[in-house]
Amino acid sequence: MKKKVKILLLSMVGSLLVLAGCSSEKEAGDTANADFSKSPIKLIVPWSAGGITDVTARLLAEEAVKYLPEGTDIVVENRPGGSGTIGATEVANSKPDGHTLLISPLVPVTESPSFTTTPYEYTDFQPVVQVLSTPTVFAIKKDSNMKTYDDFVKYAKENPGKFTYATGGAGTLDHIVMEGIALKEGIKIEHIPYEGAAPVVNDILGGHIDGGHLQVPGLLPYVKEGDVTILWNSGGDEYSFMPEGTPSLSEEDLDLPIMDAKTSIVGPKEMPEETLDMLVDAFKQAMENEKFIDKMNNANLEPAFLGPDELAEIIENRYTTSKKIIEESGMAE
Numbered sequence: 001m002k003k004k005v006k007i008l009l010l011s012m013v014g015s016l017l018v019l020a021g022c023s024s025e026k027e028a029g030d031t032a033n034a035d036f037s038k039s040p041i042k043l044i045v046p047w048s049a050g051g052i053t054d055v056t057a058r059l060l061a062e063e064a065v066k067y068l069p070e071g072t073d074i075v076v077e078n079r080p081g082g083s084g085t086i087g088a089t090e091v092a093n094s095k096p097d098g099h100t101l102l103i104s105p106l107v108p109v110t111e112s113p114s115f116t117t118t119p120y121e122y123t124d125f126q127p128v129v130q131v132l133s134t135p136t137v138f139a140i141k142k143d144s145n146m147k148t149y150d151d152f153v154k155y156a157k158e159n160p161g162k163f164t165y166a167t168g169g170a171g172t173l174d175h176i177v178m179e180g181i182a183l184k185e186g187i188k189i190e191h192i193p194y195e196g197a198a199p200v201v202n203d204i205l206g207g208h209i210d211g212g213h214l215q216v217p218g219l220l221p222y223v224k225e226g227d228v229t230i231l232w233n234s235g236g237d238e239y240s241f242m243p244e245g246t247p248s249l250s251e252e253d254l255d256l257p258i259m260d261a262k263t264s265i266v267g268p269k270e271m272p273e274e275t276l277d278m279l280v281d282a283f284k285q286a287m288e289n290e291k292f293i294d295k296m297n298n299a300n301l302e303p304a305f306l307g308p309d310e311l312a313e314i315i316e317n318r319y320t321t322s323k324k325i326i327e328e329s330g331m332a333e
Contacts, residue, residue, distance in 0.1 A: 035097070035099075036068065036069050036071070036072040036098070036099075037069060037070065037071030037072055039099055040072070040073040040074060040075045040099070041068075041072065041073070041074045041075070041098065041099055041100075041101060042075055042077055042099060042100045042101065043057050043060075043061055043074055043075065043076045043077070043101050043102075043103050043265075044077055044078075044079050044087045044090060044091055044100065044101065044102050044103070045057050045076060045077065045078045045079065045087065045103055045104065046078075046079050046080065046081075046082075046084035046085070046086060046087025046088055046102065046104050046108055047078070047080050047084065047087075047104065047168075047196065048078060048080045048195065048196050049078050050198075051196055051197060051198075051218075052132075052134070052197075052215055052217055052218060052261075052263070052299075052301065053103060053104055053105065053263055054076070054078065055299055055301075056103070056131060056132060056263060056296070056301060057076045057103045058076050059292060059295050059296060060103075060131065060283065060286055060287070060292065061074035061075075061076050063286035063287075063289055063291065063292040064282045064283050064285075064286040066285075066286070067281065067282035067285040067286060068278070068282045069278075080195070082108075082112075083107060083108065083112060083115075083116075083169035083170055083171045083172055083193075084104050084105075084107050084108030084112065084169075084172075085108050085112050085116070085118050087102060087104070087108070088102055088104070088108035088109060088112070088118070088120065088125075089118070089119055089120060091125070091266070091267065091268060092119070092120035092124045092125060092268055093119075093120075093268070094267075094268050095268070096126070096267065096268040096269065096270045096271040096272070097271070097272075097275065098267060098271060098272075098275040098276070098278070098279055100267065100268070101128065101265050101266065101267045101279075102125070102265065102266050102267070103131065103263065103264070103265045104263065104264070105172075105173060105215075105261040105262060105263050105264075106173075106261075106262045106264055106314070106315060106318055107171070107172050107173050109122050109125055109266060109315060109319075110122055110315055110318040110319040110322055111171055111172070111173065111176060111318075111319075111322045111326070112171055113319075114319070114322060114323040114326045114327070114332065115170070115171035115326055115331070115332050115333060116171060116332070116333040117333075122315060122319045123269070124268070124269050125266040125267065125268065125269060125315075126266060126267045126268060126269050126270070126271045126276065126308070127264070127266055127308045127309075127311035127312045127315060128264070128265040128266055128267055128276065128279055128280060128283065128308060128311070129264065129265050129279075129280055129283045129284065129287075129305060129306065129307060129308070129311065130262055130263070130264045130304060130305065130306035130310070130311050130314070131263045131264060131265060131283070131287065131303065131304070131305070132261070132262070132263035132301060132302070132303065132304055133236070133238070133260045133261070133262055133263075133302075133304040134215045134216065134217060134235070134239065134260060134261045134263065134301070134302075135215070135216050135233050135234065135235025135236060135239045135242065135259075135260055135261075136173060136174055136177060136213060136214065136215055136216070136233075136234045136235050136259050136260065136261055137213070137214065137215075137216045137219065137230045137231075137232065137233050137234060137235070137246070138152075138165075138178075138211055138212070138213050138230070138231045138232050138234065139201075139204060139211060139212050139213075139214065139219050139222075139223075139228050139229065139230050139231065140204065140210065140211040140228070140229055140231055141204055141205060141207065141227070141228065141229070142226055142227055142228060142229050144210075144211075144229070146211075146231065147229075147231075148231070148247070149231060149232050149247060149249070149252060152211075152231060153185050153187060156182075156185070156187035156188070156189055157185075157186075157187055160187070160188040161188045161189070161190055162190070163187075163189045163190065163210050163211075164189075164190045164192055164209045164210045164211075165178055165189060165190070165191060165192070165209065165210060165211045165212060165213060166191075166192045166193070166194050166200040166203060166204075166209045166211075166212045166213075167191065167193060167194065167200070167212065167213050167214070168193075168194055168195070168196050168197050168200065168214065169193050169194065169195065169196075170191070170193040170333070171331075171333070172193075173259055173261055173322075174212075174213035174214060174215075175191060175193070175213075175331070176259075176322055176325050176326065176331070177213055177234045177256070177259045178191065178213050179191070179325065179326075179329040179331045180254075180256050180325045180329065181249075181254065181256070182329065183325070183328055183329045184254045184255070184256065185254075192209060197212075197214045197215065197218045198218070200212040200214060201214075201218070201219065201222055201228070204228060205222070205227055205228070211231070213234070215261050216230070216233070216235075216239065216241070216242060216300075217241070217299065217300040217301055220241060220243075220300050223243055230243060230246050231247070232246070232247045232248065232249050232252075233246045233247065233248050233249060234249045234256075234258075234259040235258055235259055235260040235261075236258045236260050239302065240302060241300045241302075256325075257321050262311075262314055262318070264311055264314075265279075265283065266311075267279075276308065280307055280308060283305075284305055284307075287303040287305045288305070
């Protein structure tokens with residue numbers, strides 16, 4: 001009889017421990033959710049307000065909160081400067097709890113550490129999701145004498161250092177594309193870095209520069225008005241809004257990679273898996289929402305979701321490819 005009582009008592013103790021464990025897990029989960037309800041997620045845009053990344057961040061934040069724990073808020077904050085490195089540094093140095101994230105083309109993560117001295121490495125970030133994959137293109141004023149890629153190369157060879165082109169900043173993907181072309185073609189061209197795309201277009205129209213390499217969406221209104229011509233597409237061919245008949249740089253057999261701007265969300269490394277999964281799921285559902293898709297399409301943007309593993313592979317490949325171009329062209333600061 002005593003033996004039966006002992007077994008019964010042990011069984012009751014075991015059950016109580018299991019229940020206590022379940023209770024603790026629930027409390028921990030509730031606490032995690034409560035943390036997000038008490039403190040908002042900061043989505044850092046390392047560029048000026050009004051650009052492609054800023055617009056995308058605000059539309060995505062508005063939609064993603066619907067799929068996060070109740071009471072969670074997403075605050076978009078602009079940290080322009082240093083070709084994206086100021087905002088990237090803040091995120092790399094932040095606590096890996098999911099409350100501070102970076103949304104940007106991959107430049108400050110994959111290119112900047114090779115181009116200039118940064119207080120972080122590309123491995124200091126946790127990939128979360130890819131949001132956009134947008135082609136980069138080269139644009140000139142409509143009445144330019146240059147009508148083809150060959151015209152551009154011919155002029156640059158005959159006039160070393162005289163052709164001026166602008167990008168949204170030194171060390172950006174656009175800068176690297178153009179220096180990669182110069183390296184392959186054996187030409188010398190003059191780079192003029194700007195803060196953002198809008199002033200580049202204005203100076204193309206004003207004749208202050210010969211051309212500019214930029215993400216295509218911001219150029220489309222000027223193309224439609226007949227003010228600007230896209231001389232070539234340095235990116236992929238999946239973009240639905242690309243003007244028909246735009247030549248692709250891949251046709252020139254330069255052995256350069258496809259240069260799409262991969263606007264993505266990353267956080268600091270060592271983010272808990274549970275937090276990462278929650279964020280990925282929320283952003284994925286937001287990007288699949290028809291309302292979000294329609295708003296993006298109205299801005300000539302197309303959502304292009306990829307998860308953390310696929311994004312990690314892109315980051316690794318981009319870092320390696322860009323590092324090679326930066327070193328071979330001698331463009332590093």
